[in-house]
Amino acid sequence: xxxxxxxxxxxxxxxxxxxxxxxxxxxxxxxxxxxxxxxxxxxxxxxxxxxxxxxxxxxxxxxxxxxxxxxxxxxxxxxxxxxxxxxxxxxxxxxxxxxxxxxxxxxxxxxxxxxxxxxxxxxxxxxxxxxxxxxxxxxxxxxxxxxxxxxxxxxxxxxxxxxxxxxxxxxxxxxxxxxxxxxxxxxxxxxxxxxxxxxxxxxxxxxxxxxxxxxxxxxxxxxxxxxxxxxxxxxxxxxxxxxxxxxxxxxxxxxxxxxxxxxxxxxxxxxxxxxxxxxxxxxx
Amino acid sequence: xxxxxxxxxxxxxxxxxxxxxxxxxxxxxxxxxxxxxxxxxxxxxxxxxxxxxxxxxxxxxxxxxxxxxxxxxxxxxxxxxxxxxxxxxxxxxxxxxxxxxxxxxxxxxxxxxxxxxxxxxxxxxxxxxxxxxxxxxxxxxxxxxxxxxxxxxxxxxxxxxxxxxxxxxxxxxxxxxxxxxxxxxxxxxxxxxxxxxxxxxxxxxxxxxxxxxxxxxxxxxxxxxxxxxxxxxxxxxxxxxxxxxxxxxxxxxxxxxxxxxxxxxxxxxxxxxxxxxxxxxxxxxxxxxxxxxxxxxxxxxxxxxxxxxxxxxxxxxxxxxxxxxxxxxxxxx
Numbered sequence: 001x002x003x004x005x006x007x008x009x010x011x012x013x014x015x016x017x018x019x020x021x022x023x024x025x026x027x028x029x030x031x032x033x034x035x036x037x038x039x040x041x042x043x044x045x046x047x048x049x050x051x052x053x054x055x056x057x058x059x060x061x062x063x064x065x066x067x068x069x070x071x072x073x074x075x076x077x078x079x080x081x082x083x084x085x086x087x088x089x090x091x092x093x094x095x096x097x098x099x100x101x102x103x104x105x106x107x108x109x110x111x112x113x114x115x116x117x118x119x120x121x122x123x124x125x126x127x128x129x130x131x132x133x134x135x136x137x138x139x140x141x142x143x144x145x146x147x148x149x150x151x152x153x154x155x156x157x158x159x160x161x162x163x164x165x166x167x168x169x170x171x172x173x174x175x176x177x178x179x180x181x182x183x184x185x186x187x188x189x190x191x192x193x194x195x196x197x198x199x200x201x202x203x204x205x206x207x208x209x210x211x212x213x214x215x216x217x218x219x220x221x222x223x224x225x226x227x228x229x230x231x232x233x234x235x236x237x238x239x240x241x242x243x244x245x246x247x248x249x250x251x252x253x254x255x256x257x258x259x260x261x262x263x264x265x266x267x268x269x270x271x272x273x274x275x276x277x278x279x280x281x282x283x284x
Numbered sequence: 285x286x287x288x289x290x291x292x293x294x295x296x297x298x299x300x301x302x303x304x305x306x307x308x309x310x311x312x313x314x315x316x317x318x319x320x321x322x323x324x325x326x327x328x329x330x331x332x333x334x335x336x337x338x339x340x341x342x343x344x345x346x347x348x349x350x351x352x353x354x355x356x357x358x359x360x361x362x363x364x365x366x367x368x369x370x371x372x373x374x375x376x377x378x379x380x381x382x383x384x385x386x387x388x389x390x391x392x393x394x395x396x397x398x399x400x401x402x403x404x405x406x407x408x409x410x411x412x413x414x415x416x417x418x419x420x421x422x423x424x425x426x427x428x429x430x431x432x433x434x435x436x437x438x439x440x441x442x443x444x445x446x447x448x449x450x451x452x453x454x455x456x457x458x459x460x461x462x463x464x465x466x467x468x469x470x471x472x473x474x475x476x477x478x479x480x481x482x483x484x485x486x487x488x489x490x491x492x493x494x495x496x497x498x499x500x501x502x503x504x505x506x507x508x509x510x511x512x513x514x515x516x517x518x519x520x521x522x523x524x525x526x527x528x529x530x531x532x533x534x535x536x537x538x539x540x541x542x543x544x545x546x547x548x549x550x551x552x553x554x555x556x557x558x559x560x561x562x563x564x565x566x567x568x569x570x571x572x573x574x575x576x577x578x579x580x581x582x583x584x585x586x587x588x589x590x591x592x593x594x595x596x597x598x599x600x601x602x603x604x605x606x607x608x609x610x611x612x613x614x615x616x617x
Binding site: 037081084085086087088090091092094095096097098099100101102103104105106107109110111200205208211212215252254255257258261262264265268269270 | 290291294301305308309310357359402405406410412413415416417419420421423424427428430431434435551554555558590591592593594595596597598599600602603606607610611
């Protein structure tokens with residue numbers, strides 16, 4: 001039993017890695033006032049690029065740079081759409097997700113680099129999930145303790161007033177979305193690193209779970225990290241309990257699969273009302 | 285005249301991306317576009333398929349539109365449609381008659397509504413964002429569908445995970461049946477509902493209240509609109525429409541439910557509603573355009589262009605149109 005417990009704890013850490021990185025990306029973006037439904041698309045784009053470059057060049061470093069670059073470019077496109085064109089944040093996010101899902105599915109079936117059985121050269125997963133914990137601490141300190149962090153909070157809370165104080169909300173949001181891109185890039189590369197291959201829609205909605213964790217964490221780094229660990233724990237539990245009868249009853253695997261989502265839904269119903277969203281979220 | 289260069293650039297950039305995606309997968313773009321048109325509206329058989337696809341697109345498009353009017357994003361139409369279709373096929377299998385068909389439509393509507401209800405309640409009474417809750421409900425709905433289709437509702441005689449086919453007595457009747465073209469009543473049903481909704485929105489107090497809540501919730505609250513109630517019932521009505529779409533797909537066209545049945549219609553509904561802008565009647569031509577693109581790019585598989593292109597196309601169209609719409613809105617201010 002203790003062996004099982006250890007295993008669940010280990011896989012909780014591993015499985016919550018992509019969630020933590022993406023939730024931190026969401027933190028920077030939403031704290032600056034941009035609703036980020038597009039975490040999912042950025043992660044998927046990064047995962048696809050990581051595998052493509054890793055397979056093409058055999059260099060894990062270039063693969064990482066490629067993944068980060070792809071996610072930052074998508075992040076900057078997101079910034080242009082929401083800040084320059086004033087496109088609704090949720091609509092631009094869904095549009096980006098649909099396009100990226102479509103494009104990566106298309107590439108997965110046509111590019112030979114994405115079809116090999118050999119694992120592409122990507123840094124080991126442990127590198128990424130260690131980064132996840134380090135960066136969560138760094139993000140919490142940056143936002144609470146530095147001038148840049150306070151500017152970020154100010155712009156997200158009241159763009160009009162911060163404009164009067166001499167800040168440039170659009171510029172800060174561009175930077176935040178670039179940082180969000182970097183973090184989603186790490187998250188996508190982590191997802192790609194576990195198998196080294198690309199499968200269409202391999203992020204499997206984890207960008208949305210990360211966003212739910214961010215909301216449950218009240219748009220704060222450490223509570224969001226804890227929420228991600230909770231979702232990771234449910235996912236780990238799912239993997240362990242699948243196929244094992246509970247009290248003599250065989251439960252279907254789909255029940256366990258829906259566990260993290262049901263947990264997110266219940267948590268949203270129980271706790272969301274207590275958390276305050278950044279007041280300027282979604283505003284120009 | 286002052287040309288909107290900023291938006292012309294965006295349109296060209298989107299077009300360039302589509303071009304690049306086609307070239308990257310080894311297709312010649314003009315040829316691909318021509319094939320898309322021919323295979324969606326070029327032949328009677330193509331029209332038949334396009335109009336089949338238009339039914340769920342119009343239902344989910346209207347579903348998203350109704351919620352959007354109240355300021356809510358229903359990303360959950362996909363799950364609501366799937367749950368609705370499962371309820372509908374279960375009833376139609378149990379009661380194989382025209383009466384069963386009517387009951388099956390009702391079952392689809394009710395199941396879709398119930399699947400949206402938690403999102404409405406969480407938003408109204410707990411302040412939890414509907415985008416997250418509807419996405420979670422999608423995943424749970426898909427898991428439920430996976431379980432039902434692999435276990436209790438599976439047709440054991442078949443190798444793939446599908447339910448048994450419903451009896452012909454429970455089919456929605458055809459209005460035109462001259463193969464290769466045929467069309468059943470379901471598209472007409474959804475179109476009439478859309479027209480009725482447009483009229484209701486314009487002429488009734490409740491309809492006005494709905495729009496008011498969407499436009500300015502604080503003003504709506506002060507003028508006496510029951511904010512929470514409107515949130516709950518508009519989300520529920522939205523789910524009901526998506527569920528109706530699932531029921532009509534089962535009874536009119538597919539006659540069974542299988543894994544992957546919903547095929548992204550729920551997500552496309554968001555694009556359909558966006559493209560329609562502020563007008564409910566515009567949901568009809570918008571759904572038609574999406575059906576053409578969807579059918580066109582589906583059939584491109586026959587000339588070795590794999591699936592995925594319609595995601596790129598529809599995603600970019602949503603973005604470009606939303607940008608034009610945002611421009612119009614800022615000009616009005």
